[in-house]
Amino acid sequence: MEKEGASKLPIGGIIDKGGTAKKFQTGDWRSFKPVLNPKKCIHCLFCWVYCPDSSIVVNNGKMEGFLYEYCKGCGICAEECPPKAIEMVREV
Amino acid sequence: MKIVAKTANEAMAEAMRQINPDVVAAYPITPATEIVQIFSSFVHDGLVDTEFIAVESEHSAMSACIGAAAAGARVMTSTSSQGLALMDEVLYIAAGLRLPIVLCEINRALSSPINIHCDHSDTMNVRDSGWIQIYSEDSQEAYDSVIQAIRIAEEVFLPVMVTADGFILSHAMQRIEILDDEDVQKFIGKRRSPYNLLDVKNPKTIGPLDLQDYYFEHKYQEAQGMMGASNVILNVAKEFGEKFGRYYGLIEEYKLEDADYAIVVIGSTAGTAKETIDEMREKGEKVGLLRVRVFRPFPAEEIRNALRNCKKIGVLDRAEGLNAFGGPLYMEIKAALYGDKNLPEIFSFIYGLGGRDIKPHDIEETFKKIKDGNVEKINYIGVRI
Numbered sequence: 001m002e003k004e005g006a007s008k009l010p011i012g013g014i015i016d017k018g019g020t021a022k023k024f025q026t027g028d029w030r031s032f033k034p035v036l037n038p039k040k041c042i043h044c045l046f047c048w049v050y051c052p053d054s055s056i057v058v059n060n061g062k063m064e065g066f067l068y069e070y071c072k073g074c075g076i077c078a079e080e081c082p083p084k085a086i087e088m089v090r091e092v
Numbered sequence: 093m094k095i096v097a098k099t100a101n102e103a104m105a106e107a108m109r110q111i112n113p114d115v116v117a118a119y120p121i122t123p124a125t126e127i128v129q130i131f132s133s134f135v136h137d138g139l140v141d142t143e144f145i146a147v148e149s150e151h152s153a154m155s156a157c158i159g160a161a162a163a164g165a166r167v168m169t170s171t172s173s174q175g176l177a178l179m180d181e182v183l184y185i186a187a188g189l190r191l192p193i194v195l196c197e198i199n200r201a202l203s204s205p206i207n208i209h210c211d212h213s214d215t216m217n218v219r220d221s222g223w224i225q226i227y228s229e230d231s232q233e234a235y236d237s238v239i240q241a242i243r244i245a246e247e248v249f250l251p252v253m254v255t256a257d258g259f260i261l262s263h264a265m266q267r268i269e270i271l272d273d274e275d276v277q278k279f280i281g282k283r284r285s286p287y288n289l290l291d292v293k294n295p296k297t298i299g300p301l302d303l304q305d306y307y308f309e310h311k312y313q314e315a316q317g318m319m320g321a322s323n324v325i326l327n328v329a330k331e332f333g334e335k336f337g338r339y340y341g342l343i344e345e346y347k348l349e350d351a352d353y354a355i356v357v358i359g360s361t362a363g364t365a366k367e368t369i370d371e372m373r374e375k376g377e378k379v380g381l382l383r384v385r386v387f388r389p390f391p392a393e394e395i396r397n398a399l400r401n402c403k404k405i406g407v408l409d410r411a412e413g414l415n416a417f418g419g420p421l422y423m424e425i426k427a428a429l430y431g432d433k434n435l436p437e438i439f440s441f442i443y444g445l446g447g448r449d450i451k452p453h454d455i456e457e458t459f460k461k462i463k464d465g466n467v468e469k470i471n472y473i474g475v476r477i
Contacts, residue, residue: 009309009313011190011310012190012191013188013189013300013307013310014287014298014300015300016287016294017294017296018296
């Protein structure tokens with residue numbers, strides 16, 4: 001993200017609009033990433049319910065993968081997944 | 093306009109009534125208690141529209157002020173000494189958030205030992221907090237400065253504290269000219285806020301984490317705000333003078349233009365010094381006074397211009413810097429003069445701690461010591477050794 005100089009920033013250190021968290025990609029410091037095994041997935045969407053960063057991609061009720069730009073690699077999805085279809089793999 | 097007898101506490105409370113702020117959050121402390129006590133009776137009697145928040149501490153008072161100011165309200169409070177020290181953490185936040193809060197401060201010594209009387213250690217303690225500081229010589233100036241402070245704060249978007257010496261001014265009756273309510277309202281105008289938290293159509297985040305990538309830029313902005321404040325203070329004072337006939341500057345020069353020996357003071361001591369200087373002038377002594385009215389932003393250039401033709405200068409601090417080098421005002425005056433070719437000799441004098449009186453005789457003696465070169469690295473006026 002392009003960083004503005006002091007003359008262009010709103011004063012007081014405020015963020016002067018909503019929804020800016022989208023621009024902040026929290027996934028860039030992950031040390032483990034979740035990897036889905038589609039053969040094991042039963043699309044119960046427990047991962048979608050539990051994910052604290054809304055990083056589970058779901059389309060038409062089907063679990064399709066992860067938003068790696070935002071996933072911090074906390075591993076909650078893998079822990080909660082009933083058929084153990086999610087594996088935490090070390091980032092290289 | 094009407095002429096009344098009022099203490100600085102009463103005069104500042106009267107200014108607050110005429111300003112009619114949206115929110116006042118405060119906690120009482122001697123010798124500033126009366127300001128909020130009188131103001132709360134204005135609230136009770138329905139003379140103001142203010143939401144008065146009685147809080148459990150000064151830390152909470154300033155925190156409530158910050159919340160209200162962030163919501164776009166015109167906000168005032170009052171405190172002294174330990175109360176200001178307890179606010180310290182939140183004072184920096186008010187300034188960093190660029191909130192135009194106005195604080196009526198009564199100067200009182202900091203503990204320990206515990207003391208309720210005047211010195212400037214409390215406001216000197218927060219001199220680098222990002223607050224504009226205006227010190228008053230008398231109650232009239234305290235009243236006038238509180239009214240001007242609203243305009244200054246809402247133009248610079250930095251908070252302002254207006255101070256008056258504890259008991260010496262806060263509890264002493266003086267003749268004061270009180271402006272008409274409408275004139276005060278017309279002068280301060282409609283409130284201006286830097287942003288409004290309650291504007292739900294344009295949501296904002298106030299106080300987010302600001303790390304290596306942005307904190308520096310925001311502090312730069314704040315410093316620029318303080319640098320620009322001098323002009324705003326002068327413009328507001330000029331407009332006030334033109335409308336109401338009382339003029340104020342960043343500093344006040346008294347018989348300085350041909351003075352060989354000068355003293356520099358802050359606050360009510362200026363009155364005693366002026367009288368002493370008049371008497372000494374009658375005896376042919378070329379002595380003068382510089383009073384620093386605005387300490388933050390520090391008017392270095394004005395001070396340099398005012399003092400550069402003096403031979404010797406004594407800077408009188410009503411606060412011990414406890415740095416083994418000299419009082420806080422002395423250090424900054426000395427720094428302001430550095431680089432001048434014919435640098436005057438400059439000496440530090442500490443006086444009046446814990447409300448110890450300073451008398452014309454003390455000031456005359458100080459001038460004599462300066463003139464004779466009978467001085468130490470750090471000098472003390474009126475302490476028993």
